Amino acid sequence: MQLTVRDVARLFVVSEKTVYRWIDQQSLPGYRVNNQYRFNRAELLEWAMAHRINVSTELFREPDSANAPLINLGRALQSGGIYYRIEGNDKPSSLRSVVKIMHLPPEIDREFLLNVLLAREEIASTGIGDGIAIPHVRNPIVLQVPEPTVSLCFLEKPIDFKAMDGKPVYCLFTIISPTVRAHLHLLSRLSFSLRDAELKKAIETQAMREEIFSHIARVEDELGNQKTTSLVRQEN
Structure with a gap:
Protein backbone atom coordinates (compact mmCIF):
# COMPACT_ATOMS: atom_id res chain seq x y z
CA MET A 1 0.00 0.00 0.00
CA GLN A 2 1.35 3.40 -1.02
CA LEU A 3 0.82 6.12 1.59
CA THR A 4 0.04 9.80 1.07
CA VAL A 5 1.50 12.82 2.87
CA ARG A 6 -1.63 12.90 5.03
CA ASP A 7 -1.16 9.21 5.92
CA ILE A 23 11.33 15.47 2.56
CA ASP A 24 13.34 18.62 1.87
CA GLN A 25 15.81 18.42 4.75
CA GLN A 26 16.13 14.81 5.85
CA SER A 27 15.55 12.83 2.66
CA LEU A 28 12.33 11.19 3.78
CA PRO A 29 11.96 8.45 1.13
CA GLY A 30 9.08 9.28 -1.19
CA TYR A 31 8.10 9.21 -4.85
CA ARG A 32 6.35 11.86 -6.92
CA VAL A 33 3.32 10.45 -8.74
CA ASN A 34 1.23 12.97 -10.71
CA ASN A 35 2.78 15.80 -8.67
CA GLN A 36 1.88 14.11 -5.38
CA TYR A 37 4.15 12.25 -2.99
CA ARG A 38 3.65 8.57 -2.29
CA PHE A 39 5.49 6.56 0.37
CA ASN A 40 6.34 2.92 0.99
CA ARG A 41 5.61 1.59 4.47
CA ALA A 42 8.81 -0.47 4.73
CA GLU A 43 10.98 2.46 3.67
CA LEU A 44 9.27 4.72 6.22
CA LEU A 45 10.02 2.22 8.97
CA GLU A 46 13.66 2.07 7.93
CA TRP A 47 13.88 5.87 7.87
CA ALA A 48 12.18 6.23 11.25
CA MET A 49 14.55 3.71 12.82
CA ALA A 50 17.58 5.53 11.44
CA HIS A 51 16.30 8.90 12.72
CA ARG A 52 15.07 7.52 16.05
CA ILE A 53 11.56 8.79 15.46
CA ASN A 54 8.65 7.13 17.23
CA VAL A 55 5.72 6.21 15.03
CA SER A 56 2.11 5.27 15.56
CA THR A 57 1.49 1.57 16.24
CA GLU A 58 -0.72 1.61 13.13
CA LEU A 59 2.46 1.47 11.10
CA PHE A 60 3.14 -1.94 12.62
CA ARG A 61 -0.20 -3.45 11.65
CA GLU A 62 -0.42 -5.93 8.83
CA PRO A 63 -2.75 -5.21 5.89
CA ASP A 64 -6.26 -6.48 6.59
CA SER A 65 -6.50 -7.86 3.07
CA ALA A 66 -3.88 -10.52 3.77
CA ASN A 67 -5.19 -13.30 5.98
CA ALA A 68 -2.22 -15.65 6.04
CA PRO A 69 -0.73 -16.01 9.52
CA LEU A 70 2.53 -14.22 10.23
CA ILE A 71 5.19 -15.50 12.60
CA ASN A 72 6.46 -13.28 15.36
CA LEU A 73 9.96 -11.88 15.71
CA GLY A 74 10.92 -14.36 18.42
CA ARG A 75 10.12 -17.36 16.26
CA ALA A 76 11.89 -15.85 13.25
CA LEU A 77 14.96 -15.22 15.39
CA GLN A 78 14.82 -18.76 16.75
CA SER A 79 14.87 -20.00 13.15
CA GLY A 80 17.61 -17.63 12.03
CA GLY A 81 19.78 -17.91 15.11
CA ILE A 82 21.98 -15.69 17.28
CA TYR A 83 25.71 -15.81 16.61
CA TYR A 84 28.71 -14.37 18.41
CA ARG A 85 32.25 -13.36 17.45
CA ILE A 86 31.56 -13.13 13.73
CA GLU A 87 34.75 -12.30 11.88
CA GLY A 88 35.27 -9.38 9.53
CA ASN A 89 37.58 -6.40 9.10
CA ASP A 90 35.20 -4.30 7.02
CA LYS A 91 31.64 -4.28 5.70
CA PRO A 92 32.15 -6.74 2.79
CA SER A 93 34.07 -9.32 4.82
CA SER A 94 31.64 -9.06 7.75
CA LEU A 95 28.61 -9.52 5.51
CA ARG A 96 30.33 -12.47 3.84
CA SER A 97 30.78 -14.09 7.26
CA VAL A 98 27.14 -13.41 8.11
CA VAL A 99 25.83 -14.93 4.88
CA LEU A 117 23.32 -7.02 0.33
CA LEU A 118 26.50 -5.25 -0.75
CA ALA A 119 24.67 -3.50 -3.59
CA ARG A 120 22.10 -2.20 -1.09
CA GLU A 121 24.88 -0.81 1.09
CA GLU A 122 26.24 1.09 -1.91
CA ILE A 123 22.93 2.95 -2.14
CA ALA A 124 22.83 3.87 1.54
CA SER A 125 24.05 2.33 4.76
CA THR A 126 21.64 0.12 6.68
CA GLY A 127 23.29 1.20 9.92
CA ILE A 128 20.45 2.62 12.01
CA GLY A 129 22.59 3.94 14.85
CA ASP A 130 23.81 2.83 18.27
CA GLY A 131 26.03 0.18 16.69
CA ASP A 160 32.66 1.28 10.07
CA PHE A 161 29.23 0.86 8.48
CA LYS A 162 28.78 4.52 7.50
CA ALA A 163 25.89 4.69 9.96
CA MET A 164 24.05 7.99 10.32
CA ASP A 165 25.34 8.58 13.85
CA GLY A 166 28.91 7.76 12.82
CA LYS A 167 29.24 4.98 15.39
CA PRO A 168 30.88 1.69 14.37
CA VAL A 169 28.53 -1.28 14.04
CA TYR A 170 28.89 -4.39 16.18
CA CYS A 171 25.45 -5.98 15.71
CA LEU A 172 23.72 -7.08 12.49
CA PHE A 173 20.09 -8.19 12.10
CA THR A 174 19.44 -9.80 8.70
CA ILE A 175 15.89 -10.54 7.55
CA ILE A 176 15.21 -13.26 4.97
CA SER A 177 11.60 -13.58 3.87
CA PRO A 178 9.51 -15.51 1.33
CA THR A 179 7.11 -12.56 0.87
CA VAL A 180 7.19 -8.78 0.99
CA ARG A 181 4.37 -8.81 3.55
CA ALA A 182 6.35 -11.05 5.90
CA HIS A 183 9.42 -8.83 5.49
CA LEU A 184 7.43 -5.73 6.39
CA HIS A 185 5.91 -7.49 9.38
CA LEU A 186 9.31 -8.50 10.80
CA LEU A 187 10.92 -5.16 10.03
CA SER A 188 8.16 -3.37 11.91
CA ARG A 189 8.39 -5.78 14.85
CA LEU A 190 12.15 -5.28 15.00
CA SER A 191 11.76 -1.51 14.81
CA PHE A 192 9.32 -1.54 17.72
CA SER A 193 11.45 -3.95 19.77
CA LEU A 194 14.63 -1.91 19.42
CA ARG A 195 12.91 0.99 21.17
CA ASP A 196 12.87 -1.07 24.38
CA ALA A 197 15.64 -0.02 26.79
CA GLU A 198 16.11 -3.45 28.39
CA LEU A 199 16.40 -5.23 25.05
CA LYS A 200 18.82 -2.58 23.80
CA LYS A 201 20.94 -3.13 26.92
CA ALA A 202 20.96 -6.89 26.35
CA ILE A 203 22.14 -6.32 22.79
CA GLU A 204 24.80 -3.82 23.85
CA THR A 205 26.22 -6.31 26.35
CA GLN A 206 25.85 -9.21 23.90
CA ALA A 207 23.80 -11.12 26.44
CA MET A 208 23.14 -14.85 26.30
CA ARG A 209 20.62 -16.10 23.75
CA GLU A 210 18.03 -16.98 26.38
CA GLU A 211 18.04 -13.44 27.79
CA ILE A 212 17.62 -11.86 24.36
CA PHE A 213 14.75 -14.20 23.48
CA SER A 214 13.10 -13.42 26.81
CA HIS A 215 13.23 -9.66 26.21
CA ILE A 216 11.85 -10.03 22.69
CA ALA A 217 8.96 -12.17 23.94
CA ARG A 218 8.14 -9.54 26.56
CA VAL A 219 8.25 -6.67 24.06
CA GLU A 220 6.05 -8.51 21.58
CA ASP A 221 3.55 -9.19 24.35
CA GLU A 222 3.49 -5.46 25.03
CA LEU A 223 2.93 -4.74 21.34
CA GLY A 224 0.07 -7.22 21.28
CA ASN A 225 -1.49 -5.58 24.33
CA GLN A 226 -1.26 -2.16 22.69
CA LYS A 227 -3.09 -3.43 19.61
CA THR A 228 -5.78 -5.05 21.76
CA THR A 229 -6.29 -1.82 23.71
CA SER A 230 -6.51 0.16 20.48
CA LEU A 231 -9.15 -2.19 19.07
CA VAL A 232 -11.21 -1.99 22.26
CA ARG A 233 -11.15 1.81 22.11
CA GLN A 234 -12.29 1.74 18.49
CA GLU A 235 -15.19 -0.57 19.34
CA ASN A 236 -16.25 1.72 22.17
Missing part, protein backbone atom coordinates in the same frame (compact mmCIF):
# COMPACT_ATOMS: atom_id res chain seq x y z
CA VAL A 8 2.46 9.80 6.89
CA ALA A 9 1.56 12.81 9.03
CA ARG A 10 -1.03 10.73 10.88
CA LEU A 11 1.31 7.78 11.42
CA PHE A 12 4.14 9.97 12.70
CA VAL A 13 1.73 12.21 14.64
CA VAL A 14 3.06 15.39 13.03
CA SER A 15 1.70 18.05 10.69
CA GLU A 16 1.77 17.70 6.92
CA LYS A 17 4.08 20.72 6.90
CA THR A 18 6.57 18.73 8.97
CA VAL A 19 6.40 15.85 6.49
CA TYR A 20 7.27 18.19 3.63
CA ARG A 21 10.13 19.63 5.68
CA TRP A 22 11.47 16.11 6.29
CA LYS A 100 28.11 -17.94 5.33
CA ILE A 101 26.73 -18.76 8.78
CA MET A 102 23.03 -18.11 8.10
CA HIS A 103 20.50 -20.95 8.08
CA LEU A 104 19.50 -21.16 4.40
CA PRO A 105 18.18 -23.94 2.15
CA PRO A 106 20.97 -25.59 0.13
CA GLU A 107 19.57 -24.28 -3.15
CA ILE A 108 20.04 -20.64 -2.10
CA ASP A 109 22.95 -18.97 -3.88
CA ARG A 110 24.86 -17.38 -1.00
CA GLU A 111 27.18 -15.46 -3.30
CA PHE A 112 24.18 -13.87 -5.01
CA LEU A 113 22.66 -12.98 -1.64
CA LEU A 114 25.94 -11.40 -0.54
CA ASN A 115 26.12 -9.33 -3.73
CA VAL A 116 22.54 -8.14 -3.23
CA ILE A 132 23.16 -1.69 15.00
CA ALA A 133 22.61 -2.40 11.30
CA ILE A 134 19.84 -4.26 9.47
CA PRO A 135 21.34 -5.45 6.16
CA HIS A 136 18.64 -5.81 3.51
CA VAL A 137 17.69 -4.38 0.15
CA ARG A 138 15.37 -1.48 -0.64
CA ASN A 139 13.01 -4.00 -2.18
CA PRO A 140 12.90 -6.67 0.53
CA ILE A 141 14.92 -9.85 0.14
CA VAL A 142 12.40 -12.40 -1.09
CA LEU A 143 13.80 -15.90 -1.42
CA GLN A 144 12.45 -19.42 -1.68
CA VAL A 145 12.59 -20.20 2.02
CA PRO A 146 9.95 -22.15 4.00
CA GLU A 147 9.40 -19.32 6.48
CA PRO A 148 10.91 -15.93 7.35
CA THR A 149 14.04 -15.83 9.46
CA VAL A 150 15.97 -13.16 11.31
CA SER A 151 19.64 -13.70 12.08
CA LEU A 152 21.35 -11.71 14.83
CA CYS A 153 25.12 -11.59 14.48
CA PHE A 154 27.50 -9.96 16.95
CA LEU A 155 30.75 -9.00 15.25
CA GLU A 156 34.08 -9.89 16.79
CA LYS A 157 35.06 -6.24 16.46
CA PRO A 158 33.04 -3.15 15.51
CA ILE A 159 33.39 -1.93 11.93
